[in-house]
Amino acid sequence: MSLREKKAAKKKEEILRSASLVIARNGYKNATMEDIAAELLMTKGSLYYYFKNKEELLYKCHELILSCAMERLEELFLENLSAREKMQRAIKVHLDIVIQEKEVFNLIGKPEQIFSEENIVKVFQKRDEYAGIFDRIIDEGVARGEFIIDQKKMARMMILGAANWVQVWYSSEGQYGKDELEEIYAKYLLKILL
Amino acid sequence: MSLREKKAAKKKEEILRSASLVIARNGYKNATMEDIAAELLMTKGSLYYYFKNKEELLYKCHELILSCAMERLEELFLENLSAREKMQRAIKVHLDIVIQEKEVFNLIGKPEQIFSEENIVKVFQKRDEYAGIFDRIIDEGVARGEFIIDQKKMARMMILGAANWVQVWYSSEGQYGKDELEEIYAKYLLKILL
Amino acid sequence: MSLREKKAAKKKEEILRSASLVIARNGYKNATMEDIAAELLMTKGSLYYYFKNKEELLYKCHELILSCAMERLEELFLENLSAREKMQRAIKVHLDIVIQEKEVFNLIGKPEQIFSEENIVKVFQKRDEYAGIFDRIIDEGVARGEFIIDQKKMARMMILGAANWVQVWYSSEGQYGKDELEEIYAKYLLKILL
Amino acid sequence: MSLREKKAAKKKEEILRSASLVIARNGYKNATMEDIAAELLMTKGSLYYYFKNKEELLYKCHELILSCAMERLEELFLENLSAREKMQRAIKVHLDIVIQEKEVFNLIGKPEQIFSEENIVKVFQKRDEYAGIFDRIIDEGVARGEFIIDQKKMARMMILGAANWVQVWYSSEGQYGKDELEEIYAKYLLKILL
DNA sequence: AATGAATGAGCCTTCATTCAT
DNA sequence: TATGAATGAAGGCTCATTCAT
Structure with a gap:
């Protein structure tokens, strides 16, 4: 270059x-x-x-953040850790991004309202990839007997949904610090899988 | 009248x-x-x-739905049930609304982007009232020894956040029926409190 | 209405x-x-x-004038006249419109540069209809032995082209009055068909 | 240089x-x-x-083509031919250019819409020069008794107008080849002058 | 009570033009 | 000479809002 x-x-x-x-x-x-x-x-x-236009700009914006997040998660996934540990760390990473990138992240509830056909497909694809890592962690956990859960997809949805919502209410000046919050979320959300 | x-x-x-x-x-x-x-x-x-203007219309819209939801929850709260049972039912009611009133409900992540000062305050107030019922159920559960949890507010946020996210992905033509979904969510989200 | x-x-x-x-x-x-x-x-x-947008406005504009012109020509065509007389009158009518409606008329050389697919088709259709009347007059003339011409379509193109060009140079303050001009054009252009 | x-x-x-x-x-x-x-x-x-700017570029563009055309016509004019022959050849040359240089040629109906004062004058001058050659051919023909026509300027306008219009509809994939078309046009348009 | 019509502000987008390098 | 980058003005379009009827 x-x-x-x-x-x-x-x-x-x-x-x-x-x-x-x-x-x-x-x-x-x-x-x-x-x-x-x-x-x-x-x-x-x-x-x-x-x-070339606003949509492309917004799309790239969304993509960039998702890609960065993916990288961090991929890396994490490859580490030699128990599924529990992985999941907790993954939740923390996710929260990190959610808090930092308020709104730009996963949280476009309805991409249809923002993107046009062409990009929607790509957005959903990327998202699925992203969520897929959580799925893989869950699968791993179940395989190893660390997690007991039948509705794997739904459990993932709950975890990500709960984490995404943080973006709505979290304020750095609030009662909890970021690290503290991450700790607590990781701890309690894990329970869903146990 | x-x-x-x-x-x-x-x-x-x-x-x-x-x-x-x-x-x-x-x-x-x-x-x-x-x-x-x-x-x-x-x-x-x-x-x-x-x-008088679009904002008022949207605000009333938001208010109406929240009020209806409140009513159902208030009623539920007064019933003679265990905290666990109440929470599970409350989650189901909440999901019911989330699914039915996709988007109009709680889910305006950032009312600041839609409402002006005057209404934002009222929106947050209403929301707090709404969430307050969940808090009360949790308090009850803790008091009775049914729930074991230190971070009550956060636990409530997790539960509502997870439930709200359903609105993003749920489709009536999808894999799960509404009732089934509610059952599963109620079951797993409860674990957070145990 | x-x-x-x-x-x-x-x-x-x-x-x-x-x-x-x-x-x-x-x-x-x-x-x-x-x-x-x-x-x-x-x-x-x-x-x-x-x-609904600029294109529609322009299109309707073009259509209106063409329709008015059509009406006048249709009427003329039905009159009981010799082909020569009809053609001369048709030329005059056409010139009338060309002069009056400078630019808005037939003269969008390349509708592709102005209209989008959907309207282009309609524009060409209308135009063909319009030109069709001239064709019919020529056919009539040939059938009756008034005109002697092999290349009927081309003859029509020549006549309309010559007339259309008037729009480029004609000025009401110029050397020739409108009526005079129409007379002369009708006279000379007819020769093409003889 | x-x-x-x-x-x-x-x-x-x-x-x-x-x-x-x-x-x-x-x-x-x-x-x-x-x-x-x-x-x-x-x-x-x-x-x-x-x-120096877009207008100059466009202007030079227009000028270049007109100059090339002029050259060909000047040459033709000096040849030792009957006026009829000259006119027919001139028509063919003109058509040649019209077809080749679709749009760039004479055909800017309204230079006012493209050029500013300064250039418009020059455009009209050049055009007049160009048209002047046709006028001279007509004059020659009238002088020699080959053409019978009172309205010389108008006849020229008709001929050039008819030829210019070709640019609008001609397509190399159409029914007529270029040479054939030129032949026909030259033949019929000449009639105007006879 | 309701409507047709009009307005104006705001936004996206295009494009000729400029300029430092 | 040529380019990458930036600018600003202009134009199309949307939409909440107003108002006379």
């Missing part, structure tokens, strides 16, 4: 970060191209040099 | 129902006054006779 | 007329919704109450 | 050719600087090294 390309890639990432910020603040629907550009002291026109 | 007023009240409710439908279909942000009116074979102008 | 509908229909026509004016002045591509609205002391937003 | 200048001149011509292509494909208004540059594997910024 040439210097130029690197620079452009970096700029793209900056834009995505800016977009994430704005989305986190205002939500997908309220995030305007103007806002996103202003955050970077650019004009909205410039964004179109990097992304 | 005069006949006039009764009629108006009835119409208001019709509008709210229509709005709920549209919101369920398209989401808060995508629900236009036009859509809502069309559903009732009215014109959007007429809506302003009953509600 | 109710009074309301009549009024709306009238407004639609007014808009089309305004659009025709603007198109005539600035061309299809340069005609902005703003311009069209301003002509009627409206705001551009209002136009969307009557037409 | 230095080597530098020669190179630049060559490049300019390449750009004009590319522009002609794009214009032919998309029309004047739809031809973007980007398109024109892309055709040459350049970036649009570079175009401004050779032309």
Whole structure:
């Protein structure tokens, strides 16, 4: 990759970060191209040099975060740990992201309302991959006799749902610190699987 | 209440129902006054006779559903049941609403993005009241020794969060029927409290 | 048709007329919704109450004029006249429209550059119908031995092309009056068919 | 002319050719600087090294083609032929260009919509020169008694108009080949002058 | 009570043009 | 010379809101 390309890639990432910020603040629907550009002291026109339209920008935004999360989880999955330990750590990682990337993350309840056909498919695919890691951990746990659960998919849904909801109420100035919260969630949500 | 007023009240409710439908279909942000009116074979102008603006309409919509839910829960709370039983039933009621009123319910993650100051306060108040019933059930359970839990608020958040997420993925044509789903959720989420 | 509908229909026509004016002045591509609205002391937003988008407006505009022209020609065709006389009169009618409706008429050389698939088809259809009347006159003339021509389609193209071009250079303040011009064109273009 | 200048001149011509292509494909208004540059594997910024703005580029484009056409006609005019023969050949040359240079040629019905004052004058001048050759042929024919016509200017307009219109409907895959078409047009349009 | 009509602000997008490198 | 990047103005479209009737 040439210097130029690197620079452009970096700029793209900056834009995505800016977009994430704005989305986190205002939500997908309220995030305007103007806002996103202003955050970077650019004009909205410039964004179109990097992304072909708003949807693509939003999509890439969503994708980036999901990819980062995936990486962390994949890594975790390969470690030599008990399923319990893995699940607890996975929950913490997930919460980490949910808290950090308020709104940009998994939480677009209804991608249909934001993305068009073409991207929806990809969004769902990515999500399934992501959730798949949790499924694999559960499978592992069940195989090893660590977890006792019949409704594996639903258990995963409960865990992720509970964690996602944190994004709605958590505030760094609230009663609980992030680490404390993660600890507690990991502990209690695990019970679902036991 | 005069006949006039009764009629108006009835119409208001019709509008709210229509709005709920549209919101369920398209989401808060995508629900236009036009859509809502069309559903009732009215014109959007007429809506302003009953509600002073879109926000009020949406707010009342949200309020209505929350109130209905409250009623069912209050009733339940007063019944003579074990805390476990109450919690399981409460979860089922909650899921019932979540599934039925996809999107209109609790699930506005960020009311700030939809409502203005004045209404946000009221929204949060209502929500707290609603969640309060779950808290009371938990308190009861702890008092009676049925539940063992230190982080009561968080436990409630987990339960409601997990249940709310159902709204994202549940489809009546999916693998699980509504009753079956409720049964499973009630069973596993209860474990958090044990 | 109710009074309301009549009024709306009238407004639609007014808009089309305004659009025709603007198109005539600035061309299809340069005609902005703003311009069209301003002509009627409206705001551009209002136009969307009557037409779903710019293309539809332009299309209807084109259609209206073509329809009016068709009517005049159809009528003419049914009169009891020699083919020569009919053709001369048809040429005059055509010139009349070309001059009056500078630009809005037949003359969108390349509808593909203005209309989308759906409308292009209809445009071409209408045009063919229109040109068809000239073809029928030519056929009649040939059948009666008034015209001697092998390449009927091409002859029609020549006649209409020559007439259409008038729109490019004709000015009411120029050397020739409209009637005079029509007379001359009718006379000379007829020669092509003899 | 230095080597530098020669190179630049060559490049300019390449750009004009590319522009002609794009214009032919998309029309004047739809031809973007980007398109024109892309055709040459350049970036649009570079175009401004050779032309001060889009209008100049378009103007030069138009001029180039008109000049080429002029040359061919001038040559033809000087040949020792009857006026009839000359006119027929001139029509063929004109059609040749019309067909080849679809859209870039004479056919900008309304230069006012594309060019600004300064260039419009020059465009009209060039056009008049071009049309002037046809006028001279007609004059010659009338002088020699080959043509009988009072309205010389109009006759010229008819001939050129009819020929220009070919550009609208002609397709190389259509019923007629180019040569055949030219033959027919030359034959029939001549009749106007007889 | 309800409607048709109009408005205006806001947003996305395109594109000619500029400029530092 | 050429390019990548950025800009700003303009235009199309949507939609909540208003208002006379």
